[in-house]
Every structure is written in structure tokens, then in C-alpha cells.
Amino acid sequence: MTHVHDATAARRLVVLLAAVLLTMLTLAPPAMAHGGEQSDEASVLVRQAIALIVSSPDDLGEIREKVEAAREAPDTTGVDLALVEQADAALTDGEDLAQVRALLERSIGAGAVTAPAPDEPEPGSATTPAATEGAGEPTGDMATGAEPGTTVIAEPLETRPRLDATDWLVLAGSILAGLAGVWLSLQYRPAREVTR
Amino acid sequence: MTRPDNSSSPAAATETGRPGRGLLTAVDERLGLSALQYPVPEHANTLGWSLGGLTAASLVVLIATGLVLTQFFNPTPNMANPSVRTITTEVPLGGFVRGMHFWSAQAMYVLVILHLLRVFLTGSYKRPREANWLVGVGMFALVIGAIFTGTVIKWDQEGFEALAHNLEIANLLGGLGAWFSADFAQNLPIIVRLYVAHVAIIPGLILALLAVHFLLIKRHGISAEPATGATGPTAPFTHHLRRLAGLALIVVGVLGMLGVLLPPPIGPTPVDGIEITRPLWMFWWLFTLENWWGIPAILWGSVALFGLLAAVPFVDRRRARHWRERPVAVTAAAIVLLTMVGLTITMMLTSAVEHL
Numbered sequence: 001m002t003h004v005h006d007a008t009a010a011r012r013l014v015v016l017l018a019a020v021l022l023t024m025l026t027l028a029p030p031a032m033a034h035g036g037e038q039s040d041e042a043s044v045l046v047r048q049a050i051a052l053i054v055s056s057p058d059d060l061g062e063i064r065e066k067v068e069a070a071r072e073a074p075d076t077t078g079v080d081l082a083l084v085e086q087a088d089a090a091l092t093d094g095e096d097l098a099q100v101r102a103l104l105e106r107s108i109g110a111g112a113v114t115a116p117a118p119d120e121p122e123p124g125s126a127t128t129p130a131a132t133e134g135a136g137e138p139t140g141d142m143a144t145g146a147e148p149g150t151t152v153i154a155e156p157l158e159t160r161p162r163l164d165a166t167d168w169l170v171l172a173g174s175i176l177a178g179l180a181g182v183w184l185s186l187q188y189r190p191a192r193e194v195t196r
Numbered sequence: 197m198t199r200p201d202n203s204s205s206p207a208a209a210t211e212t213g214r215p216g217r218g219l220l221t222a223v224d225e226r227l228g229l230s231a232l233q234y235p236v237p238e239h240a241n242t243l244g245w246s247l248g249g250l251t252a253a254s255l256v257v258l259i260a261t262g263l264v265l266t267q268f269f270n271p272t273p274n275m276a277n278p279s280v281r282t283i284t285t286e287v288p289l290g291g292f293v294r295g296m297h298f299w300s301a302q303a304m305y306v307l308v309i310l311h312l313l314r315v316f317l318t319g320s321y322k323r324p325r326e327a328n329w330l331v332g333v334g335m336f337a338l339v340i341g342a343i344f345t346g347t348v349i350k351w352d353q354e355g356f357e358a359l360a361h362n363l364e365i366a367n368l369l370g371g372l373g374a375w376f377s378a379d380f381a382q383n384l385p386i387i388v389r390l391y392v393a394h395v396a397i398i399p400g401l402i403l404a405l406l407a408v409h410f411l412l413i414k415r416h417g418i419s420a421e422p423a424t425g426a427t428g429p430t431a432p433f434t435h436h437l438r439r440l441a442g443l444a445l446i447v448v449g450v451l452g453m454l455g456v457l458l459p460p461p462i463g464p465t466p467v468d469g470i471e472i473t474r475p476l477w478m479f480w481w482l483f484t485l486e487n488w489w490g491i492p493a494i495l496w497g498s499v500a501l502f503g504l505l506a507a508v509p510f511v512d513r514r515r516a517r518h519w520r521e522r523p524v525a526v527t528a529a530a531i532v533l534l535t536m537v538g539l540t541i542t543m544m545l546t547s548a549v550e551h552l
Contacts, residue, residue, distance in 0.1 A: 039469055051467035055353060059472075145378035146363055146386050148356060148466045149273020156352070157281050159291060159459040170292055171456045178449020184442030188435065190241035 038069055042079040043151075045070035046108050049087075050153045053101045064091050067104070083107035110152050232437070235430035240418045241439045244318075247311040249436075252406065253444035254304035257451060258342075259399065261297040269349075271391035276351035277465045284462065295455030301343050303451060305478055308336050316508065316529060319517030320419040326509035328412040331405050333505045338402045340478070345394035347476055349387055352463030354473040359386065364491045422517035480543035481536045487546065504532060 039045055049066035052059060067088045087103035143149030224230050239245055268287050270279035283290040315321055321329035348355040366373030378386045420427045475483055485493035512525045519526050
């Protein structure tokens, strides 16, 4: 008898949970699918163009599209459009992408990233003020919500190993640990594996 | 009647003949370690039945390396990416520790899947172990959550795009997704909350479920051989632990080698509004679904997978445990697995696509 009650109660609980879930999903606003809207802020579009140069430099069409969108954006706050136009011209002339990037960075006040003065710290490093605070923006601003929090686009850090003495030591230790593990697991394998 | 207190007596050492033994006896008297010598079936010492223990070993590596990383990682939007670079390039052995952390997360993901497959194929989730299967499925979900949050908090373009997907799915979930949305705590960067989830909430939940998992294994015992249904010869649990220690050392050794030879990269600092990266390979099957049907497919794909996993012990209730005697269940599982592999391979062959 108790089992029957339990089963009924469990079924009701499942139905109730399903109903709550469905209601919440039904009331949810639709999520964006393929193809979001282009930003109307030139500074955002310039940053996107720089990010494309950093991450996918072969995608020239996409880079050009972002630069042109930045030129035509209704909100040009914080952007030197003359420099964006120079970058656009450099792109059209087939100039080096590093130069295009430098122009774009200067247009949003982040020019030190690709062309550091000799006494400036390495761009993108942990101690670089530009990398930590966001060049061209007031210092001390803390990003909130899902804001990226940086205006500087640091290069990806490739970590291809150039092994130094410590690395070799760690590697040797790892190999020894692995070999010790093989020996131990063979030593303590169950009798039926030994029989096989 | 009280037991004689011989704790400080040298008799203990003399009795056993070796001072080391005496120490062991003394420790055992206080901690009751000999209770671990309870018998378990000998087949528990095979590789297949040690996969759960190896998953736990990966968790230990993850926690140990994670503790080191937390000393140097700065979980704020402005500093997260640079601090990962500092760990990699300036902290002594930082790159190695991060590499171990990265690879042990992937090892844990693979091992937990292999463990689930072993439990499925040997029918070890069947009565009375249904609850423990659900606990295991819960831990699998948490492992994925840990990998996801770990990806986001390094705060490079890849992580930021993963976050953007997370936010869209949170919108899709409505009230259920409130915590995952940036609006939940508007004055706080979401990376801080994801960091707390990564280092405290998720590991805490995993450890809590792991304790329940172990208790239930102790309660129900190791499941018998599926072919015979008999427990067979037994061996002390301590023998299982020492065999596991050997296998775990192999895992640690391989992770160490990968940490040195294939250190994980760190991508560029993130920019909003573009999609130019691919997610980690564990999420590729979901992203193929997204390419076909949009962002809601990520949600429905995940719900379908975990719904199926949770339903397993309630659908397959026959007593037969050997995989040959369960053609329907095994075929269904093979279809699900092959579908996921097929979707993953499809993602390998396509380039990054804009969804947001």
C-alpha cells in the first residue's frame, strides 16, 4: 500500500517538475540564433577588426567589413575616424596588417600596443598598464556583468615548449612516475590477469 | 572493562619485531586503518573496474594543481588573461602546473565517460544501485560544468565566446537561467561568480557527491561479475588501493609529460560581438547541433543526453547484466555514442561559425 502511495507521489512530483520547467521555458524570451546585429559603436567595431587581425589575419574580407562598418557607425565616441580611414585605405592598398592594426589601435587610443617605446613594458604582459586597465579608457573603471574589461587586444600566447633544465627534470620525473606506475600495477595485478 | 593503554609502550614494536610495524600498529590503533582491509571481489582490481578510482585520482591532481593556480590567478576581467600569462611565463613551474591542470581536466572527462561505459556494459547500475548511477551522472554533469567554467575564466577570445553562449542559454532558460545571466549581480563581473563556481561550488558539490558515491559502493558492495553473477574470489580492499595507486601513477606520469611537452596556449584578450574560435573538443558535438539548429540546440542536446543517462536504470530494469543479454540497451547506447562521435567529427571538418 505504501509503495503504491510512494509511486503516485513520485509520479505527481515528476509531472509537477515538468510543468514548472515547461512554464519557465515558455515564458523565456527567445534566444538569438544565427546572425546577431552589428554594433553601432565605432569603438566596438574597431576592436572587433583588431581582434580579427590578431586571430584570423587571413580573413581579409571580414576585417575590411568591420573597418568599413566602423567608418559608417552612427556612434563614433572615442574614435579618431581619420585614423580609421587611413587604416581602411591601407587595407585597400594591400599594406601590411601590422600597420593597419597600429592605425586602428591608435584610433581608439591604444597605440602603444604594437609600437611600444623602448622604455615601455612589453605590450600585453601582466604588468603592462595598458593591458590591465584598458588603453584609452579612464583608469580605475571596473568592468561589470559580461563586459570584456579590456580595450587592448593582446596577442595569443603560444606556449610551444623550449625545454630548459627544470622542464627536463620535470619530464624525467614524470617518466619515472609513469614507469613506477607500470611496475606497481603489474606487480599488483589480480591473479586472474596473471593466469591469462 | 577498559583496554590496556599500551600506546607509549615499546612492546608494540617488540611484538612485531620491527619498529616500522610498531608505528603502523600505533597509527592503526588510532585511525582504524585496518578497517580498510574488508574483502572486495578480486575483479575490482582489473583496469575496467578501476576506472572510477582513476577518475578520482584525476580529481586529486586537479585540486592540487588548482590550489597552486589560485595563488596567482586574478579573476577580474582586466587581469584574468594577463595573470594566466604571468602564471605561464613567470611563476616557477607555473606553465607546468597549468599544463597538468588542463590535461587532468581532459583525463577526468575521458575517464568518467569510460567509467560510465563500464558500469553500463556490466549492468552495474541495476537494482539496488540505481541511486549511485544517478549520483555518478550528476558528477559527470559537474565535471562538464568545471571544464566549462575553467574555459571561461582564462578570459581569452575562446572563453569569452563560450560565456556568450552561456548567456544566451541563460536567456533561453528564463527564470531557471537567472544565476547564469550577467544580470543576476549587475555590479559584479560575471567572471568572479564563474571563478567562485569553478574553485568552490562545483568542486564542493563533486566532493559531496563523491562521498555519497563511495558510501553507496560500500553499502551495496562492488557489483558481481556480470557473466556469472557471482562475486568470485575476494581480496582485501587495500590490495585494490595499491593496484589503483600503481595505475594512478601511470596517469600522473602521462599528465606530467603532457604538461611539459604540450602546454595549453592562451588566446588573445577578448572582444565582444565576434565569433572566431571553436570550443574545446568536448563540446564539439553540441556545436554541430548549434550550427544546424541554432543556440537552443545546445540546451536541448544537453538535456537529451542527461535525460537519457538518468533514465537508464529505470528503463533497463531486467535482471540480465551481461551486455550480450541486453541487445536493445546496448544498441541504443551505441547509437547515442556514435551520434556524438559523428557530430564531433563533423565539427572537426567545419570552421568556426557566427551564432550570436
